[in-house]
Amino acid sequence: MNNRAGSFLQNLRQFRTLVPTGRTVRLYPLGFCRPQIVYSNWNPRNFLNNFGNTIQSSIRCLFQGALICKSGDDGFQTKGIRIVTALTIDRLLCPRRLSFDSKHFLVSDNGLKKINFHHEASNEEVTKRTKPTPVSCRKLSEKCNSLSDVLDLFSEAPTFPSSNYFSAMWVIAKRMSDDQKRFEKQLMFNHPAFSQLCEHSMREAKIIHYNSLLFSLHAMVKLGIPQNTLLIQTLLRVVQERINECDEKCLSILSTILEAMEPCKNVDVLRAGLWMLVDQQVWKIEHVFTLQTVMKCIGKDAPIGLKRKLEMKALKELDQFSVLNSQHMFEVLAAMNYRSVILLNECSAMVTSNIHGCPLKMLINILQSCRDLRYLNMDLFKGIADYVATTFDIWKLKQVLFLLILFENFGFRPVGLMDLFMKKAADEPGFLNVKSLVSILNVYSSLNHLDTCQAREFLDVMTNALTGSLHHISSENLLNAVCSFCLMNHFPLAPVNQLLQKDIINELLTSGDVERNVHKLHILATCLKLDDAPYHKDIHLALPKPSLAPLQPNAKAVEALSSLLGEGYFSKSVQLPHNYYIDFEIRMDTNRSQVLPFSDADVVTSATDIQRVAVLCVPKSTYCLGSTHPRGFLAMKMRHLKVMGFHVILINNWEMEKLEMKDAVTFLKTKIYSTEALSTADVNLQSTC
Numbered sequence: 001m002n003n004r005a006g007s008f009l010q011n012l013r014q015f016r017t018l019v020p021t022g023r024t025v026r027l028y029p030l031g032f033c034r035p036q037i038v039y040s041n042w043n044p045r046n047f048l049n050n051f052g053n054t055i056q057s058s059i060r061c062l063f064q065g066a067l068i069c070k071s072g073d074d075g076f077q078t079k080g081i082r083i084v085t086a087l088t089i090d091r092l093l094c095p096r097r098l099s100f101d102s103k104h105f106l107v108s109d110n111g112l113k114k115i116n117f118h119h120e121a122s123n124e125e126v127t128k129r130t131k132p133t134p135v136s137c138r139k140l141s142e143k144c145n146s147l148s149d150v151l152d153l154f155s156e157a158p159t160f161p162s163s164n165y166f167s168a169m170w171v172i173a174k175r176m177s178d179d180q181k182r183f184e185k186q187l188m189f190n191h192p193a194f195s196q197l198c199e200h201s202m203r204e205a206k207i208i209h210y211n212s213l214l215f216s217l218h219a220m221v222k223l224g225i226p227q228n229t230l231l232i233q234t235l236l237r238v239v240q241e242r243i244n245e246c247d248e249k250c251l252s253i254l255s256t257i258l259e260a261m262e263p264c265k266n267v268d269v270l271r272a273g274l275w276m277l278v279d280q281q282v283w284k285i286e287h288v289f290t291l292q293t294v295m296k297c298i299g300k301d302a303p304i305g306l307k308r309k310l311e312m313k314a315l316k317e318l319d320q321f322s323v324l325n326s327q328h329m330f331e332v333l334a335a336m337n338y339r340s341v342i343l344l345n346e347c348s349a350m351v352t353s354n355i356h357g358c359p360l361k362m363l364i365n366i367l368q369s370c371r372d373l374r375y376l377n378m379d380l381f382k383g384i385a386d387y388v389a390t391t392f393d394i395w396k397l398k399q400v401l402f403l404l405i406l407f408e409n410f411g412f413r414p415v416g417l418m419d420l421f422m423k424k425a426a427d428e429p430g431f432l433n434v435k436s437l438v439s440i441l442n443v444y445s446s447l448n449h450l451d452t453c454q455a456r457e458f459l460d461v462m463t464n465a466l467t468g469s470l471h472h473i474s475s476e477n478l479l480n481a482v483c484s485f486c487l488m489n490h491f492p493l494a495p496v497n498q499l500l501q502k503d504i505i506n507e508l509l510t511s512g513d514v515e516r517n518v519h520k521l522h523i524l525a526t527c528l529k530l531d532d533a534p535y536h537k538d539i540h541l542a543l544p545k546p547s548l549a550p551l552q553p554n555a556k557a558v559e560a561l562s563s564l565l566g567e568g569y570f571s572k573s574v575q576l577p578h579n580y581y582i583d584f585e586i587r588m589d590t591n592r593s594q595v596l597p598f599s600d601a602d603v604v605t606s607a608t609d610i611q612r613v614a615v616l617c618v619p620k621s622t623y624c625l626g627s628t629h630p631r632g633f634l635a636m637k638m639r640h641l642k643v644m645g646f647h648v649i650l651i652n653n654w655e656m657e658k659l660e661m662k663d664a665v666t667f668l669k670t671k672i673y674s675t676e677a678l679s680t681a682d683v684n685l686q687s688t689c
Contacts, residue, residue: 137215140168147172147188147223155193161208162200163216170219185224198231205238210245213238214253221260228264236266243273251278252290255297271299279306282313288325291317292332300337307338318346326350327362330369339373352383360388360399367406376410378626385414392420397431404443411631413447413624422449422458432465438477441484447624448635450488459485463492470498475507476517483520486527487632489639493535499524500539509543519546526578527636530643546579553583554617556656560664561615564672569595570615576644580637583651584615592647592674613672614646619653 144150147169154165169188173181188194201220205213217235225232239254246254254274261267278294285291295310314329321329326347333340351358351366363384370377388395388403400421407414425432425440432440441462444450450459466473466481473481482499485492498504508517525541527533553572561570561584574585587596588611596610622634630638630650638648649671659667 137164137167137171140164141171144168144172147184148191151188151191151193151197154197158196158200161204161212161216162197163204163208163212163219165197166201166216166219166223170222173223188223202231202234205235206242210242211247211250211253213242214250214257218253218257218260221257227262227267233266236270240266240270240273243270243277246277248281248285248287248290251281251285252293255293259297271297274298275302275306279309282309285313288317288320288322292325292328296332296335298336300335302336307336310336311338311340311343314340314343318343321347321350323350323354326354327358327366330366330373334369334372337372339375341375344370344373344375345377348377348380352380355383355387358387360395360403363388364399364402364406367403367410371406371409376625378412381407381410381412381625382414385412385417389414389417389420392417392424397421397424397428398436401436401439401443405439408443408446411447411621411623411625413449413627413629415449418444418447418449419454422454426454426457426461429461429465432462434469434473434477437462437465437469438480438484441481445484445487445632448487448630448632459488459490463490463495466492467494470494475504476512478504479508479517479520479524483523486524486531487636489527489531489636491528491531491533491535496524496528496535500541505541515547518544522546522579523636526640530578530640551581551583554651554653554656556659556661556664557583557615557617557651557668560656560661560668563661564665564668565595568597568599571598576641578640580640582614582641582646583617586613586615586672587611588613588672591676592672593676595672612646613649614641615649615651615672617651617653617656 140150140153144153150165150169150172154162173184176184201216208216213235217232217239220232220235221227227233243254251274254270258267258271258274274294275298278298285294291310291313295314298306298310329343329347333344355363366380367384369375370380384403385407388400392400400417404414404418404421422444444458463485470478478495478499482492482495485495505521508514508521521541521543525539525543528539551573558572565586569586571585572583574582576582587598588594589596590609590611592611592613616637618634622631623629624631638650641648651668651671656664656667
């Protein structure tokens with residue numbers, strides 16, 4: 001008895017695996033929740049009683065949670081069955097040719113038969129389901145005019161793979177305007193077939209071709225499906241699992257997808273996987289476009305070894321670079337945050353030699369990338385400036401202004417282009433709003449470009465535009481504009497009067513970038529006192545003292561001056577009124593032929609017999625790029641030092657560092673003494689000379 005009971009229980013457990021169950025599946029939009037599954041009750045006794053009459057020689061086949069019973073005869077035993085409860089196939093790995101509409105189907109050798117479970121079905125009511133003809137993405141995009149049209153076609157006759165529908169919708173969306181695209185996306189999300197399409201895409205993810213999977217994910221991201229949905233996250237996981245199927249084309253698609261997505265756990269894991277895959281396959285990449293797409297995607301956080309390997313691959317493929325490849329390489333390296341000077345130099349040469357016909361947007365992208373990479377190339381900048389100046393009439397003033405703003409960031413002064421812009425802005429002041437006005441004044445004051453005959457007319461136009469904007473300009477913009485005018489030694493009455501109002505000053509000292517505002521207000525106060533301002537000479541602004549660190553004089557210059565003049569004949573790190581510091585002060589006679597000591601006994605009593613000399617050791621950044629033209633702040637400082645009675649001598653730090661001590665002494669000698677004094681044989685050199 002025990003053996004019989006044990007055998008019966010074992011058979012019962014085996015029979016239980018064959019039990020057909022009814023499933024009710026509810027689809028949630030975008031798959032935010034998993035399907036809700038309700039299992040119907042079943043009775044083992046009834047099942048055993050009917051088992052012999054319904055299935056002859058059954059074979060069990062388990063496919064991803066779907067149980068399919070195939071009889072030994074050529075078909076299912078359907079005679080005498082009044083109520084049919086069929087099996088559903090609802091796992092993600094299930095191919096669409098079995099079932100994808102969350103309804104009940106039976107599968108036989110003759111095809112797919114659909115059975116309506118809402119009423120009793122007879123043999124005559126069961127019809128064959130015809131297999132829809134697959135439709136390509138291209139045909140869908142040509143046939144449909146909106147995203148809803150694509151979903152309508154899907155709801156009428158779904159075909160495999162579902163990725164074609166998403167790809168077609170993205171192709172159609174690219175043809176729309178922004179407003180139309182926004183409206184169509186809203187209709188897409190509300191369409192009754194959209195949730196079903198999303199469910200199909202998740203189910204097909206593991207069986208469709210890898211490039212189709214990537215194309216569909218790319219289309220979903222571009223269509224604006226939220227990244228935190230189950231749909232997107234499921235596809236990201238499947239892409240991770242199948243990443244070894246990635247070929248060169250898939251590398252390009254995957255890189256584009258990751259570039260468009262926000263960081264999250266699955267995206268970060270996938271990007272790390274991409275790094276390892278690129279590290280293994282970098283030498284197998286054949287197309288420059290794919291190489292640049294991958295380089296742009298790997299990001300700033302990629303290992304430095306991988307960046308160097310990609311740089312070497314790019315240098316190896318330089319002969320294959322087109323002009324467009326060379327133009328894009330700047331943006332690619334900026335996205336990597338990798339400054340490859342060799343690669344940038346080669347691409348700069350190609351861009352400069354093929355610059356005619358290049359869109360202004362591309363030139364702006366190149367300059368922005370150079371700024372991010374801190375890459376300076378005079379030939380490239382000059383080539384771009386000359387090309388824009390040559391074709392000046394075809395560009396809008398706002399486009400040229402954006403180019404000038406980028407040039408100002410480099411300290412590059414394109415004289416011809418700035419002259420053309422100055423004339424055009426004076427002739428067409430209508431385009432000047434507050435933002436463009438402040439930017440123009442900042443560019444021209446920073447680059448100290450006012451030594452032309454058009455300067456007065458240009459300043460008058462800028463003054464009138466600023467005066468007309470005083471009723472709605474912000475305090476910070478007003479301060480920036482007036483400070484720029486001060487650098488150019490120009491003082492418009494109405495803007496200065498409004499800026500000096502107590503409420504404006506208090507606002508600047510208590511809000512925004514206070515330290516920066518204080519610095520600019522000190523510049524305003526100094527200029528009003530020292531420059532040729534026709535008013536406000538006695539104005540006193542109660543400003544906090546700026547935090548200025550004392551200068552550290554150039555060590556080689558200190559040693560050279562000690563050798564040339566001797567101790568006690570010059571002073572270093574001198575602080576002057578109005579928050580100015582100078583590196584060295586030397587006192588000479590009016591002819592600058594003799595250096596006077598600083599001791600009281602040796603100083604000439606009459607101030608008219610003394611020439612104070614200010615020696616400034618300056619870096620390259622105080623000049624415009626590639627020239628000795630002083631920038632705005634240095635020009636203002638030199639102007640104010642002259643007002644205070646100094647003769648100003650500029651010593652370039654980078655030139656001084658290159659000289660031997662003997663040459664440095666000779667160099668300072670020619671700078672300090674006047675030409676007439678040097679030509680006289682009896683120049684009174686000091687005891688150590």
